[in-house]
Every structure is written in structure tokens, then in C-alpha cells.
């Protein structure tokens with residue numbers, strides 16, 4: 001067996017970035033910092049370089065998420081992917097928590113053989129130009145998100161929709177380079193919010209949560225007005241009306257990936273109010 005499995009720490013960022021590049025992925029330092037702060041990352045190390053990685057994020061005992069499963073291009077097909085996945089599953093089995101992941105086509109056979117089942121799909125939409133037809137949907141008031149002012153409301157809304165407390169993640173996402181909006185109804189209560197964060201050349205919108213499709217669209221338009229770079233969002237397949245409206249706004253679907261689940265038949269929370277996931281790795 002090549003190398004042994006160890007926990008990955010913050011000092012490993014350059015080696016992890018090289019590992020990601022070997023499979024054509026790009027890990028920004030900020031994203032890796034979030035993964036390493038919020039989750040546990042494991043990997044195989046050989047000659048002081050990481051040749052595999054997997055990140056595990058646990059949200060209490062409700063749900064966990066696995067992401068960043070990578071085996072260096074030179075070491076694939078030798079069992080490293082299976083063994084790194086088994087290491088992550090050992091952790092969740094101790095707590096008895098269901099686990100989700102967003103799979104690439106390369107990963108699907110491995111995950112299926114470990115018992116994961118596809119429960120829905122995640123559709124990536126990108127918007128690369130800045131001329132769009134605004135859709136008339138002025139139902140709610142939109143306000144710029146401020147961490148200190150809004151964090152408590154956001155944590156509560158996110159918990160209702162996602163089904164688990166992600167306060168630590170939300171605090172991280174609202175730090176410096178992110179932008180966000182909160183929607184309020186006539187009673188001034190929160191009825192939606194979105195946070196966006198630069199990832200590579202894109203502004204990634206997610207999480208995006210709202211009581212209705214129209215509110216989610218109003219939030220999307222706020223991001224489009226604010227962003228100086230192309231925008232992207234990962235939408236769960238159940239939001240078909242929303243996806244049709246995104247196409248009218250000039251978005252294009254660029255990727256469809258299965259969302260797979262182990263030890264549960266369905267995801268927790270009020271997922272019909274989830275319009276954009278936070279990140280494929282984070283859930």
C-alpha cells in the first residue's frame with residue numbers, strides 16, 4: 001500500500017494545491033482554509049507530499065458531508081480512493097450520522113460500491129455576461145447582509161432549511177471577501193438570504209435560501225447587479241421553476257452532478273427552500 005493515512009493540517013496547503021492541480025482542480029487558499037478550519041481532512045502522504053485527500057464535515061448528529069476526494073493522477077486505480085473514503089466513513093459510523101456528497105462521474109462507481117445512493121442532482125449554472133432582462137418580482141425588501149446585524153437570523157433560517165446548525169460555517173462565509181443579501185417580507189421577518197464568495201474567476205452564490213422562487217430570484221438579481229465578475233450557483237434538481245427563470249436571466253447550465261446519500265433515504269430540513277448549496281464539499 002502506498003503511504004499511510006494521516007490527518008492533514010494547515011501547513012499542507014501548497015501540497016494540497018498541487019494534488020488538486022494533478023486532477024485539473026483548483027483549490028483557492030481561502031476555500032482550503034475553510035475546509036481545514038471546519039472539517040477534518042485525511043490523506044495519504046508519500047515522500048512528504050499528499051497523494052490523496054478527503055474532507056469530512058459533521059453537522060452535529062444530523063448530517064455529515066464528504067468532499068475534496070482526490071487521488072493524485074499518478075496513483076489512481078490502486079485502492080487509495082477506497083481507503084480514504086473508508087477512513088471518513090469510520091468517523092461517521094462511530095456517531096451514526098447520515099452522510100451526503102456531490103459526486104463527479106469518476107467518483108460514482110466508488111461511492112455506489114460503498115452503498116451511496118443518488119437522491120437528487122445538483123445543476124451548476126453560470127452567468128458570464130452582464131446584460132440581462134430583469135424579471136419583475138418586487139415582493140420583498142432586500143438589504144445588504146452584515147455579519148454583526150444579521151448573523152442570528154441567518155443561522156436560524158439556515159438551520160430550518162438545511163436541517164442542522166451550521167453557525168460556524170456561516171460565520172466563516174460572512175468574513176471579508178463575501179457579499180450577501182437578506183430578504184424581508186411585509187412583516188419585516190426574514191424570508192430569504194444569500195451569501196456569495198469569490199471562487200477562482202467566479203462569484204459563487206451559496207447558500208441561497210428563500211420561502212419562494214420569486215424571492216430567490218430577487219436575491220439573484222441583487223447579486224447580478226453587485227458583481228463585477230461572472231456568477232455561478234449550484235441548484236438542487238427539485239427547483240425546476242427557478243432553473244427555468246435563471247435561463248431567462250441569461251444563466252447557462254454547465255454541469256450536472258449526482259447528490260448521493262448513505263445511511264438515510266432523504267436529506268433533513270425544508271429543502272424545498274434551498275435554491276443554491278453552499279459548496280459541493282460542505283453540503
Ligand SMILES: CC(C)(COP(=O)(O)OP(=O)(O)OC[C@H]1O[C@@H](n2cnc3c(N)ncnc32)[C@H](O)[C@@H]1OP(=O)(O)O)[C@@H](O)C(=O)NCCC(=O)NCCS
Pocket residue numbers: 023068069070071072075076077078079080081082083102103104105106107109110113
Ligand atoms: C475518484 C477517485 C478519487 C478514485 O480514486 P482511486 O484511487 O483511483 O480509486 P480506487 O483505486 O480506490 O478504486 C475505487 C473504485 O473506483 C473505480 N475505479 C477506479 N479506477 C477506475 C478506472 N480506471 N476505471 C473505472 N473504474 C475505476 C472502481 O469501481 C474501483 O472499485 P474496485 O476497488 O472494486 O476496483 C480518483 O479517480 C480521482 O481523484 N478522480 C479525480 C477527482 C474526482 O473526481 N474525485 C471525486 C470527487 S466526488
